Amino acid sequence: MEKSRMTKSIPAPAVRRLTLYLQHLEELLARGAGRISSRELAESLQLTGAQVRRDLAYFGQFGRRGVGYEAASLAGNLREILGADKTQSIILVGAGDLGRALARYRGFPQRGFKLVAAFDVSPKKIGKKIGSLTIQHIREMPAIVKRDNIRLALLTTPATVAQEVADQLDLAGVRGILSFAPGVLQTSKPLAVGQVDLASNLQQLAFSIASEE
Amino acid sequence: MEKSRMTKSIPAPAVRRLTLYLQHLEELLARGAGRISSRELAESLQLTGAQVRRDLAYFGQFGRRGVGYEAASLAGNLREILGADKTQSIILVGAGDLGRALARYRGFPQRGFKLVAAFDVSPKKIGKKIGSLTIQHIREMPAIVKRDNIRLALLTTPATVAQEVADQLDLAGVRGILSFAPGVLQTSKPLAVGQVDLASNLQQLAFSIASEE
Numbered sequence: 001m002e003k004s005r006m007t008k009s010i011p012a013p014a015v016r017r018l019t020l021y022l023q024h025l026e027e028l029l030a031r032g033a034g035r036i037s038s039r040e041l042a043e044s045l046q047l048t049g050a051q052v053r054r055d056l057a058y059f060g061q062f063g064r065r066g067v068g069y070e071a072a073s074l075a076g077n078l079r080e081i082l083g084a085d086k087t088q089s090i091i092l093v094g095a096g097d098l099g100r101a102l103a104r105y106r107g108f109p110q111r112g113f114k115l116v117a118a119f120d121v122s123p124k125k126i127g128k129k130i131g132s133l134t135i136q137h138i139r140e141m142p143a144i145v146k147r148d149n150i151r152l153a154l155l156t157t158p159a160t161v162a163q164e165v166a167d168q169l170d171l172a173g174v175r176g177i178l179s180f181a182p183g184v185l186q187t188s189k190p191l192a193v194g195q196v197d198l199a200s201n202l203q204q205l206a207f208s209i210a211s212e213e
Numbered sequence: 214m215e216k217s218r219m220t221k222s223i224p225a226p227a228v229r230r231l232t233l234y235l236q237h238l239e240e241l242l243a244r245g246a247g248r249i250s251s252r253e254l255a256e257s258l259q260l261t262g263a264q265v266r267r268d269l270a271y272f273g274q275f276g277r278r279g280v281g282y283e284a285a286s287l288a289g290n291l292r293e294i295l296g297a298d299k300t301q302s303i304i305l306v307g308a309g310d311l312g313r314a315l316a317r318y319r320g321f322p323q324r325g326f327k328l329v330a331a332f333d334v335s336p337k338k339i340g341k342k343i344g345s346l347t348i349q350h351i352r353e354m355p356a357i358v359k360r361d362n363i364r365l366a367l368l369t370t371p372a373t374v375a376q377e378v379a380d381q382l383d384l385a386g387v388r389g390i391l392s393f394a395p396g397v398l399q400t401s402k403p404l405a406v407g408q409v410d411l412a413s414n415l416q417q418l419a420f421s422i423a424s425e426e
Contacts (some may be wrong), residue, residue: 015417020413023412023413027396083416097314097317098318100314101315152418184237196409198321198409199320199321200236201407205390207294207295208228209388
């Protein structure tokens with residue numbers, strides 16, 4: 001399967017929408033849906049039908065006019081393309097409040113992500129539980145990443161140490177980091193970094209309502 | 214001050230970058246920076262100098278060639294344009310793990326957001342503390358929103374009730390919701406909704422590393 005060649009050219013915003021299509025399809029399937037048109041899929045996500053058809057065409061899914069997509073098979077294909085058809089192990093670095101919340105966040109296991117280890121440096125935290133896991137010292141991280149072939153990490157440390165931790169994760173062989181620390185991480189090329197900047201999101205929202213007034 | 218006319222036309226990605234410039238400038242100021250060039254600002258955020266100059270030109274800030282921007286005054290202008298120069302009150306609905314983490318998240322007060330009330334429906338949670346606040350029943354929410362003229366809310370309920378809560382917030386007069394619940398909220402026009410879909414972010418990251426292989 002030439003997945004790499006096939007998927008490399010999908011632009012990031014389309015990938016984001018694919019995750020939304022899958023999420024919406026899972027809800028519809030849970031309610032017993034059979035077929036769905038691109039228009040129905042689009043409306044629920046405030047997009048256009050043309051946009052949906054274009055996105056799905058990236059991996060050769062074409063609905064038929066007046067018939068639409070078979071929901072279960074489309075969901076199956078999306079799961080496969082997004083890697084959600086298999087469980088992916090993740091680790092967490094930074095066992096503060098946000099780390100704790102993410103460790104219990106049901107959305108991750110629902111999408112096939114399994115938290116297998118959590119790390120911190122604070123002697124007060126090491127040995128304590130976070131969800132069902134025992135918090136370990138960050139110095140144990142490289143061995144565990146290697147042993148379990150971990151590719152994804154959640155970074156929830158304070159901003160002041162985020163870069164240092166990212167470097168350690170990079171060195172240990174982690175391939176992608178989802179960072180919740182403010183500030184841009186400087187990383188080597190093969191490492192992918194996604195950022196969730198909560199305060200920036202809130203600030204953008206505040207700006208958008210202020211500019212309506 | 215014709216702020217509405219002036220800011221309305223700034224595209225959302227530029228607003229997002231403005232929040233990043235401000236964040237970075239605050240860090241530099243804390244370290245005693247005086248002047249900064251658009252190139253320095255750009256490099257630290259992995260953008261181009263031209264992009265930075267274009268973004269700052271939206272509100273009439275022009276650095277001088279070879280001189281750059283005066284960091285303190287640029288930060289001041291960004292704070293004003295983003296509304297970060299004054300404290301904005303926010304409320305939180307959904308006092309689960311994520312709500313708890315957000316209530317303690319230091320990034321919000323650092324950017325001028327003050328959490329003034331937290332709500333839930335669970336009898337187990339009402340009356341308990343979340344940070345320094347006492348969790349109240351959601352039925353108290355409309356009176357508090359009105360009394361304190363609250364315009365922004367964080368929504369951290371389960372996805373199943375998110376739409377219902379969003380409708381209640383809308384009705385109460387809240388103007389912007391930052392939702393952490395998966396799924397798209399259908400809201401009336403004047404209400405602005407930002408969404409932080411943690412699982413979707415992780416899935417996009419996983420996709421991006423898979424497609425490199």
